[in-house]
Amino acid sequence: METDFSILDVSGETCPIPVLRLKKILKTMPTGDRIKLIATDPNTKTDVQRFCQNGKSNLLEYSEHEGIYSFLILKV
Structure with missing residues (x-):
């Protein structure tokens, strides 16, 4: 499945x-x-x-499941 966004995995950091x-x-x-x-x-x-309140990016979606936090962010 192809996505229309990049992924940055910082798990453990x-x-x-x-x-x-x-x-x-x-x-x-x-x-x-x-x-x-x-x-x-x-x-x-x-x-x-x-960070997303700086006006250069928008937080489009947020979810949390079993200790994994996912954020979909749009660069504006």
């Missing part, structure tokens, strides 16, 4: 590393592209929500 890696990748992506961030650190939820 603790904050602030997931958001720092996300920020670095978003800088290289064109506006309008989406990325799915997968994390295991519960603090990532708050960090990603704050």
Whole structure:
């Protein structure tokens, strides 16, 4: 199955590393592209929500299942 977004798996990494890696990748992506961030650190939820309030990205979807946190983010 093909996706129309990139995937960044930062499972096992603790904050602030997931958001720092996300920020670095978003800088290289064109506006309008989406990325799915997968994390295991519960603090990532708050960090990603704050990061997406900067006006350069939008949090489109969030889900959590058995300690896996998934975020679909749009670069704006």
